[in-house]
Amino acid sequence: MSSKFNKELQTLIKDKVISPELAQKIEQYYATKDIGKSTxxxxxxxxxxxxxxxxxxxxxxxHNWDDFTKLTKTILAFTPLLIGQVLTGFSILKKKSSTWKEASGTFLFFAIGACISLISQIYNIPGTLGSFLVTWILLCLPLIYLLRSHAIVLFCIIFSTYYAVEVGYWQYRNSETPWLYFVFMLAVIPYYLQVLKKSISSNMITILNWILPASIFTVLGTFIGHNGHLGFVMYITLFGLLYNIGKLPVFEKLRVFRNGFLVIGSLGSVISLLFFTFRWIWDESSSRFNFDLQGFYVSSALFMLSAITLSFVIWKKGLKKVNLFQVAFILFWGIYFLLFTVEILPVVLINILVFALGVSAIKIGADKFNFKILNYGLLIVSVLIVCRFFDTGMSFVLRGILFVIVGLGFFLTNYMMLKKQQKIKKQLNDLQV
Amino acid sequence: MKTIYITLGFVIVALFQLFVPSYMIWEQEDVLLSGKVYKFKTKPIDPSDPFRGKYITLRFDINSFKTKDKVFIYGDKIKVYIKEDDEGFAKVVDVSKKKLNIKADYIVAKVTNTYDNTVTFKLPFDRFYMEESKAYDAEKAYFKVNRNNSKENVYALVYVKNGRSVLADVIIKGMSIKEYVENEHQ
Incomplete structure (x- = not known):
């Protein structure tokens, strides 16, 4: 604790603002608080x-030291692994602090990778990077639960993502789907739920709330199969799922920036739907019913999951609390699969959907007095108009007028909300007085 | 959970962590000790791997076989049956998806192409790990040796047993590639 703070406390006692007992209590409170911080x-x-x-x-x-014999190299490969195991075993057996567990676990995680890679080097084992990462992750996953380690969870998620990207995107002429990624995520999720239950407002939950959806978003492309257009459907459904997860009652009191599911789900839905406001994407997807089975199954599974999550949210919060972002993926499925024979109607409907999403964000922002959400809604409407600027035959005058209207909209809505907020603040002050 | 259960769980996990690399060693040593050694004509090039360090990739002369069998597609795992030719180098005698009843060792390879009754494949032992500074020099050494059109001077020594194969060394001018690069440096 700073000496300045102590001096302030003494002054407060001297001026009889607080009693010496209270000063002591305050001092003790901050002393223990600081201990937590330093740990x-x-x-x-x-x-x-x-x-x-x-x-x-x-x-x-x-570096692969050539001067060492095979035996020396093998001993060297196992040494860090054994040190890591002894340190981790010690911290478990002696019930050491989380610092010990996190640090020894992290070291062990990398020691395992080092050991397998060195053995591969010594014996010129040709296995792919993907299979190497799988072995590494599988050997480390149990450590998450044995050590209750946040760091190992993060490493497992990051390396699982790396594995999926390596196998699914980066392999030349390779059509392998990284199914094991699902297994890894299923192994990680119970831990996430435990932490969520225990301390929802912790920084770890914020990190996981961002890293989990980001990882799934990155990897989903590897499950698309051979039909690119179905990929869009998959992604829009995934964003619907993420948004609905972010809307679960458990996250209700979380601030928006701590809720990565909600932010990624919302931004993703809007951006991917914006693609479908263009006519060319519908013209190109005339062959969209040449589905390959894998893509169709993954999309259907995602749809089911999203629908179940949405139903749960409705059951817990009621139908009135549902906003358009939560059901956008269902509307898209309806338009995409039912109206595929019609020429212009789907494009018009998607344009209306995106516009409605913008308006609904403006309304949410206005209701909550949240300038960020309000301006996000205005931004959606503006981007939609900018997109139409490029592919419609509107006259320049009309386009110009539209831009002026949107500009005025930005200014007026913000101004009106600011005024309203000031009025409410004033009313509250008056009441207090 | 009680500490004793967690400790017990950790001991089991730790044993697995030790078992996996040990089993990898045992598999390789078994082939090196009791497998038959073959010489494969090859050409080394120099890429690298972010975790496992520098290695040279070997491009083998043996990489295709003429066959009337048309069941192979890209990515298939096939058995490549080999024997020694008159000069002592490995030559392919047959390829098949199933195990054949012939007296020859086989290697499991991956199909990379099929055309004109020919199946092209990739042998599994195409990585030879080298000290960081030597991998590129090894590639240079190969080109220097090969300039004299003496391709038989470069070959890989591979031990084969029951379909498993272990790359033991790469030989340039009768010398291990590691020694050869070192000599070139001096």
Whole structure:
């Protein structure tokens, strides 16, 4: 605690603002609060240290020292692994602090990778990077639950994503689908739920709320199969699912920036729907019913999951609390699959849908007095108009007028809400007085 | 959960963590100790892997076989049956998806193409790990040796047993490629 703070406390006692007992209590409160803070910081530095040492060991071993014999190299490969295991075992057995568990777990995570890679080097085992990552992740997943380690969860998610991207996107002429990614995520999710139940407002939950949807969003493309257009359907459904997860009652009190599911779901829905406001994408997808089975199954599974999540939200919160973003994916499915024979109607309907999404965001923003959501809605409407600027035969005058109207809309809605807010603040002040 | 259960769980996981790399070693050592050694004519090039360090990729002369069998498609795993030719190098005698009843060792390879009654494949032992500084020099050394049109001077030593194969060394001018690169440096 700073001496300045102590001096302030003494002044307050001297001026008889607070009693010496109260001053002591305040002092004690901040002293214990600071202890918590330093432990957290210590954990972060512990993990960072272990991460650097672990990566350093991998890099040093990757040099592949020719002067060493096969036996020396093998012993060297197992040494970090054994050290990591002893440290981790020690922190479990002696019930050490989370700092110990996080740091030793992080070191062990990298030691396992280093060991397998060095054995592969020594014996010239040709296995692919994908299979190497799978072995590594499988050997580390149980550590999440044994150590209750946040760092290992993060590494497992990041490396699972890397595996899926490597196998699904980066392999030349490879049509493999990284199904094991599902298994890895299923193994991680119970831990996420445990942390969620225990401390929803923790920073770890914020990180996981962003990293989980980001990972799924990155990887989904590897499950598309051979029909690109179905990929769009898949992504729009995924964004619907993410948005609905973000709307679950458990996240209700969470601030928007801590709710990655909601933000990614909302932004993703709008951006991918914007693609379908163009006519060319519908013209190109005339062959869209040449579905390959895998893509269709994945899309259907996603749709079912999204629908179940939405039903749960309706059951818990009631139908009145549902907003347009939550049902946008269902509307899209209806338009995409039922109206595929009609020429212009689907394009018009999607344009209306995106416009309605913009308006609904403006309304949510106005109801909640939230300028960010209000302007987000205005931005959706503006982008939609800019998109139409490019592909319609509207005259320049009409386009110009539209832009002026939207510009005025931005200015007026913000101004009106500011005024309303000031009025309410004033009323509250008057009441207090 | 009680500490004793967590510790027990950790011990089991730790044993698995030790078992997997140990089993990898055992599999390779078994082939090296009791497998038959073959020489494969090859050409080394130099890429690298972010985790496992520098290696040279080997492009083998043996990479295709004429066959009337048309069941192969890209990505298939096939058994490539080999024997030694008159000069002591490995030659393909047959390829098949199923195990054949012939007296020859086989290697499991991946089909990369099929055309004109010919199936092209990739042999599994195409990576030879080298010390960081030597991988590129190894590629240069190959081109230097090969300039004299003496391709038989470069070959890979591979041990084969029951379909498993282990790349033991790459030989240039009768010398291990590691020694050869070192000598070139001096």
């Amino acid at each position: 957290k910081l210590f954990t972060i530095f512990g993990v960072l240290g272990a991460l650097l040492i672990g990566s350093g060991v991998i890099l040093m071993l990757a």
